[in-house]
Amino acid sequence: MGSDSRSRVIVREGQWGVFAFLAYIGAAIYFVSVSDGSFWGVILGLLQAIVWPVYVVYHVLVLLGA
Numbered sequence: 001m002g003s004d005s006r007s008r009v010i011v012r013e014g015q016w017g018v019f020a021f022l023a024y025i026g027a028a029i030y031f032v033s034v035s036d037g038s039f040w041g042v043i044l045g046l047l048q049a050i051v052w053p054v055y056v057v058y059h060v061l062v063l064l065g066a
Contacts, residue, residue, distance in 0.1 A: 027052045 027049035035041035 024049055 028046055031045035031048045031052075032042050035045045
């Protein structure tokens with residue numbers, strides 16, 4: 001192949017990005033609604049919304065006894 005050859009990369013993962021965004025919005029609404037309403041409570045709720053899949057994986061592994 002010559003130095004002027006080109007290759008094309010097509011990424012078709014846009015649907016998963018939309019799903020992840022909607023999951024974050026839903027988790028943010030949940031965690032903010034269960035917070036005490038203070039500024040730091042809301043910030044903590046938004047941070048928990050980012051890492052909520054970690055909680056799910058942890059609890060699934062605990063249930064499986066791993």
